[in-house]
Amino acid sequence: MQLTILGSGNAAGVPVYGCNCPACARARQDSAYRRRACSAFLETETDNLLLDAGLPDLDERFPAGTLQAILLTHYHMDHVQGLFRLRWGVHEPIPVISPNDAKGADDLYKHPGIFDFTHRAQAFVPLQIGGFSITPIKLYHSRPALGYYLRYGERSIAYLTDTVGLPEVSCEFLAAQEIDLLVIDASEPPRQTPPRNHNDLDLALAIHTLIRPHQTLLTHIGHELDNYLQEHPHALPADVRPAYDGLTIEL
């Protein structure tokens, strides 16, 4: 299977509006350094899944008929914003699998349009979409949020954003799996005070060490982590690297 990082940024994105720090200045000069709303696309010869839907141009990236299902980690706006215009499309219902969040985002439940939000995922209750075997993973975040452990044939990915740390039950589950690729929230550089709602780099690396995937991508990255990584070029172990928008990984 092939994973494409569509967006690797936090809710502010990079560049941050009005910010002139080195990371934001670089992203404004060279769009290769931009970080858009955190999301990814997973595809095989026969199946595909969109992981989160915060990008504004999903209609151009995924013309009608090309999206099999959408997996939402949670209903924060940076993860669902792209659905608001698309929902008024002309299309068969597109299944959206999401955590059991009573409110959703704004009026998405009230006016779902072409999206079917009735598929609620529960932590550790496996589900199947085409050839994908998916286990929702419990996370710690400021509203109901799920990570996903996805298997296709022999290959597997753990996609874990947005989270601050990882519940013990999730660590135990994931440590017992073979994981080819971990994609993990690393929103901030190492903090002196405990991070809230999102991993700092230390927490992300601790999860990497606990879970022992073959390789790890950092995502949901904010401008301050970009600056930190510029200043600390040896901060990451060899099997960990920051994601970037458009990065494709074959597994």
Next chain:
Amino acid sequence: MQLTILGSGNAAGVPVYGCNCPACARARQDSAYRRRACSAFLETETDNLLLDAGLPDLDERFPAGTLQAILLTHYHMDHVQGLFRLRWGVHEPIPVISPNDAKGADDLYKHPGIFDFTHRAQAFVPLQIGGFSITPIKLYHSRPALGYYLRYGERSIAYLTDTVGLPEVSCEFLAAQEIDLLVIDASEPPRQTPPRNHNDLDLALAIHTLIRPHQTLLTHIGHELDNYLQEHPHALPADVRPAYDGLTIEL
């Protein structure tokens, strides 16, 4: 003053996701026919106002320091969506003038970031922003919504979206004003049944006739109105025309 139509589309936009009608096919082929989230930019030599904020790329259109204030007609997502990422910017507070809507949109009030949503407009209570004299206008819509009558020196604009018809008090107020330009919701072609939440073309033209502006632009246009206007090339009087994205009018 100069008005630029940034977006002239309804909540679905044109092209509609998955739609292959002539209007949508044309817009997919030639981006000049696209209709983005309904919004406009009003500027003079010294002042400016953004009218609604549904576009996803406001940061690129309006770099930090260039926006004086934002006037919101209401808190439907197609009119505010562009604020969610920008709010996490590095910037002095940007005043947002909006109707008195207790809920706002999603978590904008809870996490306003760089935006100041405390400026609540009330129908017919005038306000001043720089050289702009602004009178909020009562509208009929599915949630609290205001139009705006804007004067700058001798020139004036009435910007009225989203609305279905116009309350009598608003008709009377506007009919008594000199109006250089009316920008009016015309979401749909003429309907047999009474339109809900938005003007059809008949209602928009009736308001044009009542208010007697020097010229009128139709906005918040859906693909069906585009098709209707293609099929009925003489449907509009000489002083009424459909807006298009990027249209600039000097007043």
